[in-house]
Amino acid sequence: MGKYIIAGNWKMNKTPAEAKELIEAIAPLVKDATCDVIVGVPFVDLPVALEATRGTNIGVAAQNCHWEKSGAFTGEISADMLQAMGVGYVILGHSERRTYFGDTDVTVAKRTRAALDAGLTVILCVGEYLEQREQGITSEVVDMQVKVALGGVSREELSRIIIAYEPVWAIGTGRTATDLQANEVCAHIRGTLASLYDDEAAKAVTIQYGGSMNAGNAESLLAQPDVDGGLIGGASLKPADFATIVAAAK
Ligand code: PGA
Numbered sequence: 001m002g003k004y005i006i007a008g009n010w011k012m013n014k015t016p017a018e019a020k021e022l023i024e025a026i027a028p029l030v031k032d033a034t035c036d037v038i039v040g041v042p043f044v045d046l047p048v049a050l051e052a053t054r055g056t057n058i059g060v061a062a063q064n065c066h067w068e069k070s071g072a073f074t075g076e077i078s079a080d081m082l083q084a085m086g087v088g089y090v091i092l093g094h095s096e097r098r099t100y101f102g103d104t105d106v107t108v109a110k111r112t113r114a115a116l117d118a119g120l121t122v123i124l125c126v127g128e129y130l131e132q133r134e135q136g137i138t139s140e141v142v143d144m145q146v147k148v149a150l151g152g153v154s155r156e157e158l159s160r161i162i163i164a165y166e167p168v169w170a171i172g173t174g175r176t177a178t179d180l181q182a183n184e185v186c187a188h189i190r191g192t193l194a195s196l197y198d199d200e201a202a203k204a205v206t207i208q209y210g211g212s213m214n215a216g217n218a219e220s221l222l223a224q225p226d227v228d229g230g231l232i233g234g235a236s237l238k239p240a241d242f243a244t245i246v247a248a249a250k
Contacts, residue, residue: 002162002203002204002205002206002207002228002229003035003036003206003228004034004035004036004206004222004228004229004249004250005035005036005037005038005162005206005208005228005229005249006033006035006036006037006038006208006229006230006232006242006245006246006249007037007038007039007040007061007089007091007123007162007164007208007229007230007231007232007236008026008038008039008040008232008233008236008237008242009040009063009091009094009210009231009232009233009236010022010039010040010041010042010045010063010236010237011042011063011096011233012042013042013237014041014042014045014237015044015045016044016045016047016048017048019041019042019045019048019049019052020048020049020051020052022237022239023039023048023049023052023053023058024052025239026039026058026239026242026243027052027053027056027058029239029240029242029243029246030057030058030242030243030246031056031057033057033246033247033249034249034250035229035246035249035250036057036059036229037057037058037059037246038058038059038060038061038089038123039053039058039059039060039061039236040060040061040062040063040089040091040123040231041060041061041062041063042063043062043063043077046060046062046082046085046087047085050085050086050087059088059089060086060087060088060089061087061088061089061090061091061123062077062082062087062089062090062091063090063091063094064077064090064091064092064094064097064111065077065078065079065081065082065090065092065111065114065115065118065120066078066079066111066114067079067107067110067111067113067114068114069114078114078118079111079114079115079117079118079120080114080118082115082118082120083118083119083120087120088120088121089120089121089122089123089162090111090115090120090121090122090123091123091125091164091231092108092111092112092115092122092123092124092125092149093105093108093111093112093124093125093126093145093149094125094166095125095127095166095168095171096171099168105144105145105148105149106148108124108145108148108149109148109149109150109151109152112124112149112150112153112161113152113153116153116157116160116161120160121160121161121162122160122161122162123162123163123164123208123231124146124149124150124161124162124163124164125164125166125210125231126141126142126145126146126149126163126164126165126166126189127141127142127145127165127166127167127168127171127210127211128141128142128167128168128169129141129168129169130167130168130169133167133169138167138185139185139188142165142185142188142189142192143188143192146163146189146192146193146196147192147196150193150196155197155198155201158193158197158201158204158205159204161205162205162206162207162208162229163189163193163205163206163207163208164207164208164209164210164231165182165185165186165189165207165208165209165210166209166210166211166231167181167185167211168211169211170210170211170212171210171211171212171233172212172233172234173211173212174212175211175212176211176212176213176214176217176221177209177211179220179221179223179224179227180224182209182221182224182227183224183225183226183227186207186209186224186226186227186228187225187226189207189226190202190203190205190207190226193205206228206229207226207227207228207229208227208228208229208230208231209221209224209227209229209230209231210230210231210232210233212233212234213230213231213232213235213245214232214234214235214241214245215235215240215241215244215245218230218244218245218248218249219248222245222248222249229249230245230249232245
């Protein structure tokens with residue numbers, strides 16, 4: 001299966017000075033990690049994050065990007081700008097972007113295209129709302145999100161796609177999916193990738209679980225065969241907890 005990757009999603013938290021402090025606290029705790037470690041920081045923290053992670057095993061992600069290279073898009077940041085700074089990763093399609101800022105499967109696909117064209121690696125977030133799970137349409141929802149986002153993505157480019165399965169009802173709620181629920185959907189996504197590409201390509205993709213993953217539940221979630229990592233919100237702001245999750249990813 002895909003290589004283990006633990007990524008922190010800091011959301012709208014930490015000033016640049018605080019970001020530097022947090023990375024300096026995390027770095028020594030994760031230096032011997034056997035998985036890849038990423039911090040997803042606010043745009044304004046990117047310079048300090050790149051500086052503070054230099055010479056460490058921590059990668060830096062932005063939390064969104066626009067699909068155009070430049071132009072009259074007040075307030076937006078392009079994938080090319082991120083690439084030019086030295087940012088390696090971008091989180092796209094997070095449920096908070098979809099729910100509060102109008103992102104759709106189509107705009108997520110456009111952002112994904114731009115990010116890949118700029119040379120970035122994408123953490124593509126998918127996941128169902130509680131009502132959708134209760135209606136029994138989780139697989140359909142997640143398939144649609146994955147298929148639209150990957151519409152124009154080649155088999156070769158798939159190596160720069162990480163998928164984060166994040167049931168919306170589990171994000172920031174303390175209500176984690178069970179190990180089996182998380183694995184079931186991650187395995188389903190892998191099957192969808194196999195149908196879009198092939199088995200070998202699907203196996204190589206890192207599929208993370210996200211949604212109230214923490215120091216206490218990470219080990220058993222990450223032990224599931226199709227869960228290759230985590231996208232961590234709240235717990236990524238606590239160095240010891242984040243390090244415990246990183247240590248559990250092996
Ligand atoms: P959470 O957030 O770990 O705080 O639930 C996860 C995410 O939104 O990526």
